Every structure is written in structure tokens, then in C-alpha cells.
Amino acid sequence: MPVTTIDGHTVDVDPEGFLTEYAEWDEELAEALAAQIGISLTDEHWKAIRFLRQDYADQGETATLRRISTVGGIPIKSLFALFPQKPAKKLAYVAGLPKPHGCV
Amino acid sequence: MSTDTAPAIVPSFDTEASTARKLAIICSKGSLDMAYPGLILANAALGEGVETHLFFTFWGFDIITRRTMGDLKFTPLGNTATHMPQGLGGLPGVTHMATSRLRKAIADLDVPDVPEFLDQIVASGGHLWGCRMSADMNHLTEEDLYEEVEGIISASDFIEKTEGAQLLFI
Numbered sequence: 001m002p003v004t005t006i007d008g009h010t011v012d013v014d015p016e017g018f019l020t021e022y023a024e025w026d027e028e029l030a031e032a033l034a035a036q037i038g039i040s041l042t043d044e045h046w047k048a049i050r051f052l053r054q055d056y057a058d059q060g061e062t063a064t065l066r067r068i069s070t071v072g073g074i075p076i077k078s079l080f081a082l083f084p085q086k087p088a089k090k091l092a093y094v095a096g097l098p099k100p101h102g103c104v
Numbered sequence: 105m106s107t108d109t110a111p112a113i114v115p116s117f118d119t120e121a122s123t124a125r126k127l128a129i130i131c132s133k134g135s136l137d138m139a140y141p142g143l144i145l146a147n148a149a150l151g152e153g154v155e156t157h158l159f160f161t162f163w164g165f166d167i168i169t170r171r172t173m174g175d176l177k178f179t180p181l182g183n184t185a186t187h188m189p190q191g192l193g194g195l196p197g198v199t200h201m202a203t204s205r206l207r208k209a210i211a212d213l214d215v216p217d218v219p220e221f222l223d224q225i226v227a228s229g230g231h232l233w234g235c236r237m238s239a240d241m242n243h244l245t246e247e248d249l250y251e252e253v254e255g256i257i258s259a260s261d262f263i264e265k266t267e268g269a270q271l272l273f274i
Contacts, residue, residue, distance in 0.1 A: 004113055017113035036114045065151060066214065066224065076227040085153030086117050093115055103144055104215045 007032035011096075018093055022056070025096030034094045045082050045094075048074050052095040062092050064102040118153070126155045128266035130273045134166030136176040136206055136218075137183075142274045143167075143221045150228035157269065158225070159262045160253075161235035164274075165242065168234055168250045173218050178206045219250065226252040233257050233265075 001020055004013050009032070011024045019025055019033075030049060034041050041049075051072035055063045065088050069076045083090040088100050127149045131142040142158060149156045166172040180186040180202050181193030192198060211217070216224060226232065234249055234256040246256055257265075 002113060013113055015113070017115045037117055065228075066216070069224075070214075076224055080228060085123065086151065088151050089115070090117055093117075102214075104147055104213070104221075 006036070014098075018098055019096035020098070022096070025053075029096065030094050033096070037090060037093065039083065039090070039094065041094075042082075044074075044078065048072065048079065048082060048091055049095045052091055052097060056095075056097050061102075062088075062095075062097045062100040064088060064100045064104060066104055067102075123153060125153075126157075126266065126269035128157050128159065128262070128269040128271045130159045130161060130262075130271070131164035131167055132162045133274060134163035134172070134176060136178040136203060138274065139164075139167045139176050139218055140210070140215075142272070143218070143225065144215075145272065146225050146230055147221070147228065150225065150230050155231075155269075156225075156229075157231045157233060157262070157266050159233045159235060159259075161238050161259075165235060165238040165244070167218060168222070168232060168253050169242075169244060169248055170250060171248065173222070173250060176218060178203045222250055222252065233262055235259065235262075 001012050001014060003010060004017070006029065009024070009029050011029070012020045014020050031041055034045070039045070048068060051068060051074070052063055055067070055071070063072065065076055065079055068074055068079060079087040079091070092099050127146075129142045129146055131139065133139070146156050146158055160168045166176060177199055179193060179199040180188050181190070181199070183193075186202070207217070215221070222232065232250070232253045234246070234253050236256050236258045239245065239256045246253065249256075
């Protein structure tokens, strides 16, 4: 797996650029990851990111949009507004997690 | 925001090819098992930033008709993929039992039921269209349909709206 440097952090990533080590992520890095894909983080973004991080720690897999909405309480419409076009993947990228595997 | 070194790898989320992509799904079947493929694929496409239009026609009209959308059924009759003797499929109560089982299997995967799935597709930016001929044949109007259906349109209107789209017929 490749190693890359983002905003002074040396991190392991997969071939697409998603972080592969849960512990290598921190909130400062999230700001840098978001900036790479043209997003500046607001409190609303952070609510989704923190839910995703916590849920991954509890469940061992990245939550799908449906789970973020039903369990995390953030409406799907908001997720599309916060992370346009590909919310599940962009959110996972910024949160330093793998892409979700679930179909729905 | 400063980056010390140029990042080696950033996912290419918003390529021109992906943002220009458009998908049209024609849902022509109204059984529970045949409603889901269209809904799941629509949901997946929307999550990838693909503009998605669904056209509900013939039996598929049941998916957006308020009276039937929450009560679609599944029957093993004529479906060899259930690997049950075909004679069993026609016995009283078998469709009910098979439907309950399929509903439970779907719910166990945290996949929503049909009305809630339509909510999710609309919230994700999906477009729902009813077929004019199906509405006329069944004497139904927009009043009878799921409220987020954008309109009852003719087949040619749908073809026009989905110019350049990739198309799935289910």
C-alpha cells in the first residue's frame, strides 16, 4: 500500500487515496483531506464525520448513507448538500475510513 | 490551509465523465422481488452523482400507486430460482408466506420498504415519473400516486427527458 504526505502527516492510503489506518487520522488531517476535494468543513460536516468515525469504531465497517440518516439522524438531503455528488465516498475519505460496502 | 508536499494520491470524485452521466430506469414489474432491483440501482446511481430518472409503467405502476406500494407481493409460482416444487407455489397461503419471508430478509439487511425507499431516492435527488398509458388504463390520476412523483407523462416525453442517458429496463 502507498504512503503519502498530506499537510505534514505521513499516512498509509489505498490505491485510490483513502486512508487505510484508522489511528492515522485526526481532526486536523480531516480539514486537509476535505480541502483536497474542495470542501471546507462546517459544524454540520463535523457532525457527520464524528458519527461515521464512532460508528466505524463500534461496527467495524463504514456506515452507508441510509445508516447515517436512520441511526446518525442526519437527513439524506443534507448529506448530499454537505458532500455533493458522491456523499458516501467523500465523507468516508474525509473521515479517513474505507468506502462503504453496503448496497443501500 | 497549507499542504507541505503535493499529495501523491487524491481520489478523483468529480470527473467530467461521472458528473455528465445520466441513467434512465424503466420499472415495468409490480412484484416485490422485481421492484427492488430498480430501486437499489437508482439509489446506487444517485450516490455516485448520476442524474437518475425512473419511469413506472404497466405493473411497475403499482410501485408508485399509494393503494398498492406498501403491499407488493412475491410468489414462488413460475419462479424456478426459488428451487421449490412448482406445485407448491399455487397452494393457498404460499404467496403470503413467501412475501413475509422476503420482506423480513430485506428488512434484516436494513434495506427500507418500498415507500420509504422512494423517500430516500427522492431525497437523493432522483426523479420519479408515472406512465400516461398505465394511468389511463387503470383510471388513476396523480392524486392516486406517491406524492413525490413529478408527473404522469407519455413514453415519448420520458425518452425526450432522458436524452443521452444509459437505460435499464426491468
